[in-house]
Amino acid sequence: MTEKVWLKHYPDYIKPNLEYDEIPLQQFLTDAAKRTPNKIAIHFMGKDVKYAELHEYALKFANYLKQLGIEKGDRVALMLPNVPQTVICYYGALYAGAIVVMTNPLYTEREIEYQLKDSGAKVIVSLDILYPRIMKVFKNTNLENVIVTSVKDFLPFPKNLLYPMVQKKEYGFKVEVSHSGVSHLLMEIFKTASATPLDIPFDFEEDIALLQYTGGTTGFPKGVMLTHKNLLSNVKMCQDWLIEPSPTDDVILGVLPFFHVYGMTTVLLLTVMQGNKMVLLPKFDPETTLKTIQKQKPTLFPGAPTIYIGLINNPNIENYDLSSIKACISGSASLPAEVQEKFEKLTGGKLVEGYGLTESSPVTHANLVYENIRKKNSIGIPWPDTDSMVIDGDIDHETPVGEIGEIVVKGPQVMKGYWNRPEETAMSLQDGWLRTGDLGYVDEDGFFFVVDRKKDIIIAGGFNIYPREVEEVLYEHPDIVECVAAGVPDPYRGETVKAFIVLREGATVTEKELNKFCRENLAAFKVPRIYEFRKELPKTAVGKILRRTLIEEEKQKQIEA
Template sequence: MTTTVEKRWLKHYPEEIPTSIQYPERSLQSFLKEAAEQVPDKKAIHFLGKELSYQELYTLSKKFANQLQGIGVKKGDRVAIMLANTPQSVICYYGALMAGAIVVQTNPLYVEREIEHQMNDSGAKVIVCLDLVYPRVAKVRNKTNLEHVIVTGIKDYLPFPKNLIYPFIQKKNTGITVNITYDAKTLNFAEFLKAGSEKELDIKVSPKEDLALLQYTGGTTGVAKGVMLTHHNLVTNTTQCLHWMYKMEKGEGRVLAALPFFHVYGMTVIMNVSIMYQSKMIVVPKFEPKDVLKTIDKQKVTIFPGAPTMYVALINHPEIKNYDLSSIEACLSGAAPLPLEVQQSFEKLTGGKLVEGYGLTETSPVAISTPIWGKRKEGSIGVPWPDTEAAVLSAETGEFCEPGEVGEIIIRGPQVMKGYWNRPEATAATFKDDWFLTGDMGYMDEDGYFYIVDRKKDMIIAGGFNIYPREIEEVLYEHDKIQEAVVIGVPDPYRGETVKAFVVLKEGTSLTEEELNKYCRENLAAYKVPKLYEFRNELPKTLIGKILRRVLVDEEKAKYADKANEDNKQTS
């Protein structure tokens, strides 16, 4: 296989973006220390009225780091963070890194089986979780290597009197009252932090070798794998992002943190970018369209990284004209394809720029993006970032495709992962020489702009979440009344795609949609639960009995197209 590529895209870089960058050989947490030294009184976080300066954030992170050491966390140990977007999630992230730990970001929506797998696979010794999810963690902790569970709540960083009122609002909204018995192994976050020392820990870090993060991702097999990202991977991708957003002045940005930090995209383009560039993070625990509109208006947000569903929700909000969104300068959309009409509508509303980025957990995550203030092409995901190479690999020849030819998109660059945690075979299978195989099919045009024509074979992207059908199918197959099941993504005007399950019941049994939905909700995170079910007598199969998933996908696409045509006829 040829190893050199013609970097056609470089001639389309705006002159402000360098084609190559000198990356700092530093740990990720060193940037928080630098911010505390350079702008100690500048506000780092705004959270529902509560604000923390860079000095306060650094001090709290040091306290957390020292307390982790006090309970036995050593360099290389894994610390899981299972939090919504809150000040605690930033404190714990940087504090764990200061202690020399490897962060394991854990989705708060995970159910017991998912938590158990991730804790066992990573070998995490400590988990920090919200009080609302503690019951799920408590049910599986004895089946894992967890030695300590640290529990916090949204109210812990709310200003007075919101901190007093919030528990009542939480109970009203969720119907959940959590009673926690604290002891030597189950710790109250606020008390844990209060007792911490402010001394600086001297943990030596080798940026290119030492892991900062285990970020779990599925695969075409549906098996969740820990992506090993080093300090250097994350520092380089954050640095690349800052150069891409070259009009953003250091210390001046106000970044809306609506994307979850537990997702690698939100973690890099919001949290790490903000800390490195000493910006103010406007943190919201949950994306609620009206609250976000109010926040943009009041806080004069300048940078709004998001997912297409977020922009769709805002554009279509009935009260959008009541809010001033003109402070927005740049938005980098990721996690799912960005429809052109959404891009155009949002730019018209705000006057800012909205462009699409492409990447994977394995690339920290961004590898390719449309220039924010440069040449765009309709339907294109853009061009590779500085020091990043991309090419299209032919499945037939194993060589690079010519412009316009479809093949598998492959990537190499300093942001590409070290490998999969404890999975050398999976690591070897996803690399060809030093190229990372994305599994996404696409092509490059004559100018070096890239286009996606199909995603990983079976993966569903719904509302920005990667959903792997096999995982859902395994849950369905565990039901004692189900004989066969297959899960696909079907078109959805809001989420991009939504999950549909086709089910064949065992002879002589009966099962309602409501019963099946209840079962799925008990065994899957909410975003993985099918939104549509169809019971069939049989599923299409090959001669050897393999279910023909693609036939079902094509049927659903045809139905969607027919409905769209009918709707157009009625409105014309």
Template sequence: MLTTDKRWLAQYPEEVPKTLEYENISLHECLERTATKFPNTEAIHFLGKKLTFEELHVQAKKCANQLISLGVKKGDRVAIMLANCPQSMISYYGALMAGAIVVQTNPLYVERELEHQMTDSGAKVMICLDLVFPRVQKVRSRTSLEHVIVTGIKDYLPFPKNLLYPFVQKKQNPTLTSIEYDEQTLEFLPWLKAGSENKVDVTLNPAEDLALIQYTGGTTGLAKGVMLTHRNLYVNTFQCKSWIYNVEEGKEKMLAALPFFHVYGMTVVMNLAVMNGFTSVLLPRFNVKDVLKTIDKQKVTLFPGAPTMYRAILLDPTKDNYDLSSIKACISGAAALPLDTQEKFEKVTGGKLVEGYGLTETAPVALANLIWGKRKSGSIGVPWPDTEVAIIKPDGEQADVKEVGEVAVRGPQVMKGYWNHPVETEKTFLGDWLLTGDMGYMDEEGFFYIVDRKKDMIIAGGFNIYPREIEEVLFEHEAVGDVAIIGVADEYRGETVKAFVVKKDGYNPTEKELDEHCRKHLAAYKVPRIYEFRDELPKTLIGKVLRRVLIEEEQNKMEKEKVEANREA
């Protein structure tokens, strides 16, 4: 029986409650309440286009009613394949109001990934960007999609940007063709405009009914859908609200550079902003110059992000030309935050930057360092209110202080399970404790540390990448006899993907050929950046590739290079 002494509670500042009172409400009710409390406050600022909370609420209701008119019922899945734009927030809250389960879909997905996600989730409707529609159309007949609603960035741009954007888009994507709309393929703006503004009345049980199926990389090559209820997401957003107590409702400006299709961006950016009446300053993609200009011009106060983003700002030679002093707080997630990045970013902005930790399975945040309190270098911080963390030894017993074991999490934000995967769900839980697969320890003051990540997983630029999926794609190439994928250190991305390839007899593939093959079947961030050809791979007696040996070889190689560089210097 695992127990926790919760010694971390002694670190809480008096402003953070040790336990919170959660209302039994559906996630989309947060938008309704904020629209009532701050109707004229700017909810969205998108490249000059502005929407108030009242306007966002009205458009979400229209979306909900239109989805219902297409036959969407409580529990049906609605896929959203959009960049950060007003349509993304409208579609998300509209789908939830209709009682649907949102399936967030990465716009970078190629056909293989897209088809798996749509068939596994059984999505009935998709709302997507015009840029990705050709990919959707190619897999559509092999999925359960009945309707696809298509929108474009231009749809919510102010005049004259909305007129100029199509020319820019055509120049950047010369092969982009016009879309033929019919009863199954609908144009977003006219479809939305025709919707009713009446409130949708769908009865939900927040603790049981799903709000989201969020796909996370699969260790067997196929992504699994994490089932998160309305309560899971509402609770984690409310926990975050308690953590950033030094902010004002209805007055902050949140930089939405983290994608909403990632659960971290969804909770700590979109849901948090809507719950608290913050303005979401949306950027459809991360571009460091756009980020610098936006912080300077919009006076952004909150900037949740990934270490890659903060490093990009620090490395930009023009950063001193911009006023970044409006930044109050940033919670970094998705990868380990280097100490020098934290210190330099705080010096440049004058704001606070702290590291948090979580998983898609925890909606996603479980621990974080205190923003305006004690923090420790290298630590992932302390558990959030009502969240317990235990360290488990291989024998199943609880580890002592500073003893390394597997990190387990228990709390109201922990997922219901994996969609269509009861066996995998059972393996992931020990009673009501979620086994993270990460190895770590707790110190005498209740601060936690990660010493090794999930077996084999690579985190590049904030994206979780599982080697097996890439290996399976490379194995499909006729010239590849054997392959192993690992992550190697990268100054900018944190890690990057490296492929060790053994060629088949009689074949001599080039890096370019393998790269082109991978790009046809994988999202760009998963494609190997480095290839090394070998005669054989290190393996166990039963033939399993010793990935750890390859990782250690790379680490030793880097150490030697550092020593030689220092010697030359």
């Protein structure tokens, strides 16, 4: 759009253009520790870590990395869930001038080996239970050292003493690692390392802070190079968008994993930049999350649709006080309108859908949190300093209002490029615009709508069908908890629509009933021809349903048949 028509919706407290301090991300922690050293930075399972302690731990980790020979630009991988050590090592690696490589703790040996080889990481920090997995691939990578920690290291008494028994019961084994050779214990490092500040040269525009690997839904995962400028600008935008006009002392709930860039920006970075408290949960469990909300009273709760779905369908939700929640931005997948309405009714807070990609640090669009301007199923409007449009093929061919094309974005949060992949970088970044690969449209008010990813379009009998449209209808059915629509091979139509359904516990719904329901709400060619009921759907660690996995399963079934 030549004119940013969406700016007319901006309230007075959100500025279209922001000022960004040209500082490294770790300066957030330095400043917070100086301002409020005795304030709680992290709450984890009953234990508190103050800002002064967090700062000291991070500096000790940084100095130890220097002892191990880590220089500016070297990669340090973190393979951890949401525990205090993740925050410590993230900022510590940045203090040392290293590039952080976030690695999913659920990765298999093959996936770990690929990511470590591709990034060239020299050091990895992991949980003790993951140590055997890493050591199996150690020789096939550039790794020189492994730093090991345990969940119990930051648990309060007596949980720290009981944890080894819990670990053995849950995983079937207990790992003992000694502080010698290429293996190092994080708690031993904290006993001996110096907390002296390091002086590392810094370039705001060019220095990479993070290598964040894409999900790899198409081909091999790619390392997205996010600079200090990219991440700082996006977290500053997040602050302007998410924080109330009259800010209070927020408490931010960290359920989204930090190895996903959305959790990193909206919790790990935003909390420290503001000097707030983050409440960490190492994994999402509905009952534990509800108890934590009632006890810790978080005000901000970034999440994914599956998290909110899991909560609103918990039979005990009415027994918990969730009134502390003021604002939630849902990301990583489309947010069904029914889920939004139910969650807001239960909490009294605001839940809005946002949009972004790993390549944009990640947020580019969102609905306004504190203003009553909403359009059903919209991802909202572009954030400050962010431009967006819908194109038909080429960057120069913008589609008319209301017509479907590819959404492209431009702004200071857009990546530097893909690690060691200049050709793919050139395909994704054109004239400063990031091609998202998502299909959508923009209306006359500047609100954007995603209809689906290019690769997910179902072409049945010559008709284009967007899975999200089918899913939105299915989610309106009172007995459906989760669903996904996908195109599966069909000898007559080329493809046909199949719906994978997870029903509410105790519910009984037939294919015939669902077919009738869909026909009342969808054009006949969009109605699913096949329904499959499942207990659960395959998901990524952040809760994004893996449509592609289901499609591959279907193809395999047909081959075997």
